[in-house]
Amino acid sequence: MSSTSATWTSFIKSIASYNGDLSSLTAPPFILSPTSLVEYPQYWSEHVDLFLAPNFIRQEANDIDAVELKHMVAVLRWFISTLKSQYCSRAESLGGEKKPLNPFLGELFLGKWTDQSASKQHGDTLLVSEQVSHHPPITAYAIENKTNKTVLQGYNGVRAFMSTTALNVRQYGHALLEYQNLKETYLITLPPLHIEGILMAAPFVELEQKSYIQSSAGYVAVIEYSGKGYFSGKSNSFKARIFKDIREAQDKTKALYTISGQWSGVSKISRGNTLASDAQVFYDANAQKAQPLSVKPIEEQGPLESRRAWQKVADAIRANDYNLIHQEKSIIENEQRELRKKEQADNTTWKQKFFDEIDYKSLTEDTDETGYIKLAKMANLSHKNVPSGTKQDSSKEQGAEEASHWRFNQEKFDTAKLAF
Numbered sequence: 001m002s003s004t005s006a007t008w009t010s011f012i013k014s015i016a017s018y019n020g021d022l023s024s025l026t027a028p029p030f031i032l033s034p035t036s037l038v039e040y041p042q043y044w045s046e047h048v049d050l051f052l053a054p055n056f057i058r059q060e061a062n063d064i065d066a067v068e069l070k071h072m073v074a075v076l077r078w079f080i081s082t083l084k085s086q087y088c089s090r091a092e093s094l095g096g097e098k099k100p101l102n103p104f105l106g107e108l109f110l111g112k113w114t115d116q117s118a119s120k121q122h123g124d125t126l127l128v129s130e131q132v133s134h135h136p137p138i139t140a141y142a143i144e145n146k147t148n149k150t151v152l153q154g155y156n157g158v159r160a161f162m163s164t165t166a167l168n169v170r171q172y173g174h175a176l177l178e179y180q181n182l183k184e185t186y187l188i189t190l191p192p193l194h195i196e197g198i199l200m201a202a203p204f205v206e207l208e209q210k211s212y213i214q215s216s217a218g219y220v221a222v223i224e225y226s227g228k229g230y231f232s233g234k235s236n237s238f239k240a241r242i243f244k245d246i247r248e249a250q251d252k253t254k255a256l257y258t259i260s261g262q263w264s265g266v267s268k269i270s271r272g273n274t275l276a277s278d279a280q281v282f283y284d285a286n287a288q289k290a291q292p293l294s295v296k297p298i299e300e301q302g303p304l305e306s307r308r309a310w311q312k313v314a315d316a317i318r319a320n321d322y323n324l325i326h327q328e329k330s331i332i333e334n335e336q337r338e339l340r341k342k343e344q345a346d347n348t349t350w351k352q353k354f355f356d357e358i359d360y361k362s363l364t365e366d367t368d369e370t371g372y373i374k375l376a377k378m379a380n381l382s383h384k385n386v387p388s389g390t391k392q393d394s395s396k397e398q399g400a401e402e403a404s405h406w407r408f409n410q411e412k413f414d415t416a417k418l419a420f
C-alpha cells in the first residue's frame with residue numbers, strides 16, 4: 001500500500017462515525033483546496049446576465065403568461081445556471097472535490113463583475129462575503145448591482161454525517177433575491193447533498209431531495225435532484241416544476257411549467273406537468289461560459305482578505321508541501337486563538353463588518369423588512385434552526401429551536417466605500 005492510499009484509508013476510518021460541522025474534519029493534505037469557503041458565494045453570479053435578466057423582461061401584448069411568471073422562469077434559469085459552478089467546478093478544475101480552507105472569523109472576500117453586456121445596461125455587480133461565525137462556521141454574502149437595483153443576500157453553514165459510502169451534507173441558511181425595480185423578492189433554499197466516491201479517493205458532489213424558490217408574487221418552483229439513474233440515467237439530473245402557489249404544488253398535474261435535464265448539461269422546458277417531445281432548451285450549462293469575478297491583486301488586499309490571509313497556506317498546498325501547510329495553517333490558527341483570548345479578557349466580542357445577526361423571535365411579518373417571514377410562510381417553510389428547505393409541518397421542525405438569521409447591512413457597506 002502506498003503512503004497516499006494508507007493516509008486515505010486512515011482518513012476514511014476517521015470520518016466513519018463523523019457527525020459535525022465539518023470544520024473539525026482533518027483531511028489529508030492532497031485533498032485540500034487552496035481556496036477558502038468564504039470565496040464560494042461568487043458562484044451565485046458567474047452568469048451575471050441571467051442574474052439580471054428579470055429586469056429586462058417586459059409584458060408583451062400577446063403574452064399568455066403574467067409578467068411575474070416570466071420573471072419566475074428567468075429566476076429559475078439563473079438558479080440552475082449557478083449549480084455547475086457551485087457544485088462541480090472543483091471536480092472539473094482540480095480533478096475531484098476538495099476540502100476548502102476553513103475561514104477564520106472576520107475573513108473577507110471582495111470582488112466585482114464588470115459590465116460585459118453589449119447594451120451596457122448591466123453596470124457593475126459587487127460581491128462582499130464575510131465569515132460571520134467560526135463555531136459553527138457561517139459565511140454571509142451579498143451580491144449587489146446598483147444600476148439595476150438587484151441584491152442577492154444570504155448565508156450558509158453546513159453539517160455533515162457519514163453513511164456507509166457517502167458524506168451527507170445538510171445546508172443551513174437561505175438566500176433572498178430582491179429586484180427592487182420589479183418590487184419582487186425570492187426566497188431560495190439550499191439543497192441537501194452528499195459526497196460520493198470517497199472510498200475510491202475520487203470525491204464528487206451529488207445533489208439530492210428538493211430545494212424551493214418562492215416568489216413574493218406567489219409562484220413557487222420546486223426543484224427535485226437526483227443522481228445517476230432516477231429521472232434520466234444521468235448524473236446531476238433535476239426536475240423542476242413551477243406552480244401558481246404552494247397549494248397548487250400539492251398536485252403535480254397543476255404545474256404551469258416543467259423543466260428537466262442535467263444542471264451541469266442541457267435541460268428543457270415545457271408547459272404543464274410533463275416534458276413534451278418538442279420541448280425547448282431551457283439552459284445549456286456547457287454553452288454558457290462562466291464570467292469569473294475580478295479580485296484586487298493580493299498586494300493591494302487588506303489583512304482580513306481571504307487570498308492575502310491564506311496566501312502562504314495556499315502556496316504550500318499547491319506545492320504539495322505537507323509540513324509547510326501545517327506550519328502556515330498553525331500560524332493563522334494561533335493568531336485566531338490569541339484574538340479570542342484577548343476578546344475574552346477585554347470582555348468584548350468580534351464585530352462583524354457588513355452583516356448583522358437578527359433575532360427572528362422579535363420580528364413579525366410586518367416588521368421583517370426583508371420579507372423573509374412572509375415568503376417562508378407562503379412556501380410553508382420553517383424559519384427555525386433546521387436544514388434549509390425544511391417544511392413547517394415536518395417532524396424535524398417540531399421542537400427545533402428558533403434561529404437567528406444573518407442579514408446584509410447596506411448602510412455599513414455603503415459607508416465603508418470599499419475600492420473593488
Ligand code: HCR
Pocket residue numbers: 022027031040041086087097098099100156158167169171195198203205
Ligand atoms: C461540503 C463542502 C463544503 C460546503 C460546500 C457548499 C455547500 C458551500 C456553500 C456553497 O454555496 C455550495 C457548496 C458547494 C460545495 O459543493 C460544498 C463542499 C463540497 C465538499 C465540501 C466538504 C467540506 C469537503 C469534505 C472533504 C471530502 C472531499 C472528503
